[in-house]
Amino acid sequence: MADTTSFVFENHFHPYVGMLVERLNQQSVDGLLDLAVQQVSEPFFDRLYDPNDPLAAGEDPSFTVTSSPKNIDVSEAGPYSVYNWELFFHAPVTIAVHLSKNQRFAEAQRWFHHVFDPTETDPSTPVPDRFWKFIRFRDPRPGDMPRVDELVAVLSRPPAELTPEERILLVSAARAYEGLRREPFRPHRVARTRVVAYQYYVVMKYLENLIAWGDSLFRLDTAESINEATQLYVLAGNILGPRPAEVPRHRAAPRMSYRGLKEAGMGAFGNALVKLENQLPFSRTPPPGAAGAGAGGTALLGIGRSLYFCVPRNDQLVGYWDTVADRLFKIRTCRDITGTVRQLALFAPALDPGLLSRATAAGIDVAGAVAGTRAPASPVRAALLIQKALEITAEVKAAGSALLSAMDRRDGEELARLRQAHEIGMARLGRDVRFLAWKEAEANTEALLRTRALTFDRYRHFQLLLGRPEAEVDRLRDVALTRVPVTQANFEEVHQRLVGQYATAIARETRPAPRLARDGDPQIQAGAQSQGSLNLIPNEFAELNVHLPASRDKQRDATDLDIIYGVLGMLPNMGVDIEPFGIGGHVEFGGPLLSAVGRTLATAIRGAADQDAHDGGRASRIAAYQRRDLDFVQQSNQAALELMQNGRQLIAALVHEQVARRDHEMAGDQIQRAQEVDAFLATKDTNTELYTWLRGEVSRSFAERYRMAIDVARSAEQAVKREVMRPELDEQTFIGHRHWETGRRGLQAGERLHHDLTRLQLAYLEHDRREFELTTHVSLRMLDPLALLELRSRGSCQFTVPEWLYDLEVPGHHLRRIRTVALSLPSVTGPYTSVAATLSLQRSSLRRDPGLIADKYTRTSGEDPRFLDYPGALESVVTSSAVRDAGLFDAGARDDRYLPFEGAGAISTWALNLPSELRTFDYTSISDAVLHIGYTARPGVRTDAVVTDLRERFAATAGRALGRSFSLRHDFPDDWAAFLAGGSGPSLRIAKDWFPYFAQSATIKVTAVELYGISGDELVRGPSPVEESALQALDAQLASSGAFTLDVPADDTVVVRDRKADPHLIVRYTIRRPTDSP
Structure with a gap:
């Protein structure tokens, strides 16, 4: 057979979240949990993807595609099945059970009806599906387990006899049994594979709510409440149906060993079918699961097959029939819930509208307030009730303190977790900052290296200017970074190594200190001195104070000559011809000639001045070179110092790098330790979850204790008012309805209730006067x-x-x-x-x-x-x-x-x-x-x-207000003895003294004379011995003689001659005193 390729497409999303939210917002919870919402289904896969491949279309038998529609998935393995179960089943049922436990039965029933509604009358849906409002309970699927007896019967049969459906059932049962064996204390693990268990659970809780509701109404013991309770009990009885019949044990199975059971087919579940001995007719119907052609032979007269181990009796389920029957019997026989016969009042006690208004204003359920006013009287006295109420209130106060402590500790744990989370976050941020600081330190080290290179270039430049060999200078150029981890143990060693590497001493250039020019020389004419603010060296001194002044003076002298001789040049020439020999010349002397001589002298003086200026310039240049040499030395030495300082800075930078690195590592360690603390806070026993649970438990216990205390307190108030019974006390309400503030979790309820109880106790002591x-x-x-x-x-x-x-x-x-x-x-x-x-x-x-x-x-x-x-x-x-x-x-x-x-x-x-x-x-x-x-x-x-x-x-003559009984046998023994001896009927003389003392002084008027006798267990009334018309004669005898005579004739029923007989006369009468008006 060729292999089959199957593709199954599951919806790994919830398709109707938006619709559910919309229904909740528009139609509240009823619209959300409506069955129509659960039944919405849309086959979107084919419409959306439109598969047209023949293989995908299923035409090839070796290739199959299975898709899931959009629906409310409640299957066992659906991705969102658990959420749908919680929304549509577990949540309503849990709320209903909680409301039922808190005596809010009507609300609990409304929540139950979202899952199970036995009052549904829709004829379009067959029974019992119409009663189930949860779609899974309306949708039986292969593998769903039937009743227990049918399941055990299937499990006990050989696998070869099972149908395909029964084999699927067997697999589901095996899976459920395996889950039960591995996790025996997790019932939901098994119930998920056996849906009928959830159905039983819902029905049983529904019955418990009806019975508890009926009992609460029954205890009110009024005609109206008992009629309501009767309807609830009848509804519970209708749900239960006929009581299961007790099948007598008419079968006998041979005792078998485990080996015999195994040979009989006992499987892993411990069940086996055995043949019954021929004793009594076992069954006239086929056993469960035996339908088919061969089923007829299994119900033969006296011979049959049955389970060796029987299905155990469910006492809890059977107990519902007992409870409902007991309640209905008591109601129909005029008994209260304890079984005491009593006579109900026609109407219930009147309600106080003011009390109901106060209860409503305090947010208390009106039904609860009414039930509190109609609660039966307590069998104990008010003093004990007050004492017990105070004791329980003290427990309420302690529970309130415990609740506050649990809340405080929970908040403290949450704050600790929040603080720890913030600390981890800040530590992470700090670690990032420290990482940046570490990298910044490394960048600073690199910057120092660059600074060292610049400084070395400057040092090298000046060293070369000073004539140092290049090779000797360049040995200081290359410096490699060495990042060695530094600890307290190796710090000195590493530091010395770094000092030797980066901070080696560099020899500095030395020059003798320059000699300053002397002071006080009479040759000084420039006004520049060697000391003071100028600190001139000799050449500078010679330039300023020797050569420059000399050149200046000579220039001034030459200028003066030019001026003088320029003026003389204005004189006219005087000529003399000297021709001694005829040959001669003409000589002129005058201003121009003198002017030429002066210019010559001035030129000579200016030459001397130029020489002095040249000497001064030379001295200045020599001084400049001297100064430059000194500057080269100073710059070289400064660069050397900077190199040595840079070395120290590099050492400090490398140490700072180690500090930043260790700081970063420490930040990581802090995060790890903070995470360990956070993990401890999250996993320790006293963590937030524990205090959250403790807060819920203490809150629940606190509310229960408060309800107990308020019930006892109200019983105490009723007892006080019942014992004291004074109008001024009855008009007051001591136990109010404003103790519990829901918004504050009722934390002050105990204190307020204690205050009211103290007022009640003081009022009781004040008004409990002796009567x-x-x-x-x-x-x-x-x-x-x-x-x-x-x-x-x-x-x-x-x-x-x-x-x-x-x-x-x-x-x-x-x-x-x-x-x-x-x-x-x-x-x-x-x-x-x-x-x-x-x-x-x-x-x-x-x-x-x-x-x-x-x-x-x-x-x-x-x-x-x-x-x-x-x-x-x-x-x-x-x-x-x-x-x-x-x-x-x-x-x-x-x-x-x-x-x-x-x-x-x-x-x-x-x-x-x-x-x-x-x-x-x-x-x-x-x-x-x-x-x-x-x-x-x-x-x-x-x-x-x-x-x-x-x-x-x-x-008054109406009625029988007064009467006097006379025994013929004991009050008139002589007359009775004479009658027994054969005389005529007794003749009785009844004196006025035999009537009550208060009637002896008044006028007695006989209104009737009745004759009674006892025959066995029956009281027999005989004929009256006095006619009504003769009663006035008896009154007259009493008035005249103080007595009257009454003849009692013998008869066959009352006045008979029997020594055991004891006839009685009852004289009915009225009295009238003389002062009474007629």
């Missing part, structure tokens, strides 16, 4: 005899302790709050028998305002602002004995927790329950149920208004 402490004993037989009968028969009852009962004892009080509650059940029990009665507070109320409405004390119907209601099942206790049992081991011990029912309103509704199925004693022996209620109260209500209300309440 009246009272105890009332509530007899169920006197208060609600029917409820007592229900307890004796059914083992449970519900009754209400009204406000008038407390007003009857101490009128004029308000704000009655329970401090302690104990229960007594007078009954007949056996030895060591526990009376396990469950006492639950169903709801309670208290009068918080002592004022009257329309001068009336009675509570109005509907919402009465004077009362505060506590709905729902607040607390329960279980007694162990029947005598004043508070359900505590030591009711008198000092406890930081609130006692059971402490703080609830004394106006209360109770539920009393005894075990109904297995009874440890006879409930019919219970003669009464007594609540010993210790409560606190404050004065302030008008006593006359309370008394008036009591009189009106007792006189």
Whole structure:
């Protein structure tokens, strides 16, 4: 087969950066993460390059070209795949998980919906693809791993039985397994080869967000919040679907050794398929991956093949079904999140708009502020909460200091790195400058060499003028530079060598000092002296003071003669002819002749003057030569000195070169050492990265501690207001909302919170005044005899302790709050028998305002602002004995927790329950149920208004405000014994003294007579022994004789001749005092 040449063109660039930035700027994050953006694709390669070669077009089977379109690449090996995964998957999911952990569930859900949106209803996309908003999860590819059981089944089959697709899957699994084996603690290494793991992760985090969101609403325990929580739990249940069925183990595989497993086909993954023994039907469906023609024989009745090692149970995933089922069960059975049965109020407590405004102004989430106001009351007292809040706040302050220290150290490390970088940069610049200084020193040395050459030429010139041989002079011409490294150790040696080479002494020319002319010579006429400023040598002195004056004088004499004889020449000639012999001559004498004689004399004198001038010039020239010779010597000696000085300068220049070179090398060493310091700063443990990490961790811990502290502080404030319950305190807000400044990282949050807590503590100490402490004993037989009968028969009852009962004892009080509650059940029990009665507070109320409405004390119907209601099942206790049992081991011990029912309103509704199925004693022996209620109260209500209300309440005929229970068996034993002996129905005489003392002095009016009996576990009501028309006769008997007689006829249900029977009469009545108006 011919070799195939393949060319694969990958896009090593991101084609849509501009588009993504544009979408982000125009449509924010939603537009950036939109699925339509991820699905953009453009096959640009063919359009841009337009390949027309037959080979490139793919017509030759031995030549293939593969190109990649422009798209959002999320493949496993794409150049920009990692960035796209981070942008479209990891970033939204990480943000969503972080928001969920910070109780911002709605925002977390919106971020989850950028990847997984189970609320999508688009019918154009099939399920489950429509729910995935990340394109990779919609784009299955060869090698993507299926479910775990299918994967293990493929891995356990022999390679010869695998299809091509399954072989690709096997390669991917092997690569994933190898990555897991090499890096077992890097889950992303494996998850990148098994995309379904990311899908499971997203769905599980989405479920956790829904469940945590529902739990936060469930804990608010209001009707509205529970309805919202129910919808979230239902959504989570719909995502989960049906609970996985528990498959029973009806199979039996023979025990095998490792050799047997290997022979059965166990591969590198440790999986093998084994045949099951013929025991029970194993499977009626083909195993995963067994589709095909030969699959039918693998599901035979009783015989099958299965994995020897099973797929482990995913307890975390199964736990979601348990959690959702638990929450929905509690909601549907009227329980709170802890499982306690309670009755919800119709409406949630009213919100304070001012509080929400302050929270919004402080930048706090309104939902969080609302949740804080509706948080359940703390089980511990305010003092302990304040103490713990202060302790946690101290930790917050310490964490703030640690955060500031981490920030400071991080900035210090960054500054150190910056300073070190600057130092390296300056060192490099300094090294360049030192390099230039080094080269400048070498250039200066070269310049000194040139200067030496010029100086030598001058020296040579004057030496030659002075007559020195040329060869002798030229031996000093050539000087070679010798650059020897100079150190402290060899400095003297090198210096002496350089001195011998460059600074050798040069012999100087010598001349005797010139003799100066003498002074004070009478011949001096020129005025020039030898000393003083002229320092004349003799020839110069002779020229100036001898020859030149002499020549001047003679010239002056000649001039004088010319003048004198010129004047004489003006005389006339006088002629004399002398001819003695006739022959003679003519002689003339006169002025012209005298003038000629004078000119002759003057010429002679001028000749002498010229001679003196010549002698002076000669002396001057000789003096000039003398001066020139001296100048040649001086110039030669000066050049020699300059040569020797130049030698010293060369030595200094060479040393300076060494200094500059060493300085340059030292600059390089400084850079290297600075780089080593920089590398140490970058790689040391306490580097910038560490402090950056530490800053993030401390900041996160600081924020968490602050949230913890603010939650405890607000709980403490609620506890203080609940314990103190004073209007002047309720109107104040101690724990504010402006502690945390995001721009300053909340560094002063601890100090501000500590200040608010200190104010709260001082206010608590100031307003926690002692109140009246009272105890009332509530007899169920006197208060609600029917409820007592229900307890004796059914083992449970519900009754209400009204406000008038407390007003009857101490009128004029308000704000009655329970401090302690104990229960007594007078009954007949056996030895060591526990009376396990469950006492639950169903709801309670208290009068918080002592004022009257329309001068009336009675509570109005509907919402009465004077009362505060506590709905729902607040607390329960279980007694162990029947005598004043508070359900505590030591009711008198000092406890930081609130006692059971402490703080609830004394106006209360109770539920009393005894075990109904297995009874440890006879409930019919219970003669009464007594609540010993210790409560606190404050004065302030008008006593006359309370008394008036009591009189009106007792006189009212509506309802059953008052009742008295009589046991025929115990209260009338003689009459009951006579009836059991065969007499007629009991005739009972009920005296006025048997009614409560407060009713004995008033007029009692019987409103009803009820007859009850206990049949097994049921309370049976019998016919009333008195007709309604005969009730007035009973009132008349009471008024006249202080008692009335009541005949109770026998019947078949209640009044029966049975010694165990215990019929009860309940007499309903009202009272009216003489002063009461009709």
